[in-house]
Amino acid sequence: MNFIILNGPNLNLLGKREPEVYGHRSFEDFLEELQKKYTEHSIRYFQSNHEGALIDTLHEYGFQVDGIVFNAGAYTHTSIAIADAIRAIPAPVIEVHISNVFKRESFRHHSVLAEACLGSISGFGLDSYRLAIEALVNQPR
Numbered sequence: 001m002n003f004i005i006l007n008g009p010n011l012n013l014l015g016k017r018e019p020e021v022y023g024h025r026s027f028e029d030f031l032e033e034l035q036k037k038y039t040e041h042s043i044r045y046f047q048s049n050h051e052g053a054l055i056d057t058l059h060e061y062g063f064q065v066d067g068i069v070f071n072a073g074a075y076t077h078t079s080i081a082i083a084d085a086i087r088a089i090p091a092p093v094i095e096v097h098i099s100n101v102f103k104r105e106s107f108r109h110h111s112v113l114a115e116a117c118l119g120s121i122s123g124f125g126l127d128s129y130r131l132a133i134e135a136l137v138n139q140p141r
């Protein structure tokens with residue numbers, strides 16, 4: 001199966017950014033391990049700090065891949081344009097968060113994307129991405 005992981009704003013700084021919340025590991029390091037675990041699947045990766053670039057990537061891969069794992073960062077809580085892009089594509093999208101957003105500030109409790117997604121995973125650190133891949137692999141086709 002073919003998957004893509006999309007990371008939104010500020011997630012390029014994983015490992016350096018608020019390590020007490022997001023951990024000490026870079027995403028590139030984690031991705032290498034994930035790709036080694038799922039050698040029978042293709043897992044691409046794209047990160048952008050720009051809303052439009054994330055939308056363009058959803059449009060590009062949303063008609064090709066078997067599933068998208070998406071951490072939209074703070075756009076989760078605000079971007080109707082990203083929610084509409086998720087609704088526009090046939091690939092199932094799983095919303096992921098490294099932190100448990102429900103244990104944090106109240107503005108993080110609402111996701112404008114969740115309704116457009118197959119499901120959401122929050123609070124398991126970087127393992128949230130692996131859980132999402134596992135859920136996509138187990139999806140009935």
Ligand code: DQA
Binds near residue numbers: 072075096099108
């Ligand atoms: C996040 C949670 C968001 O509220 C925040 O804006 C992020 C990261 C997470 O992975 O826990 O940038 O999506």
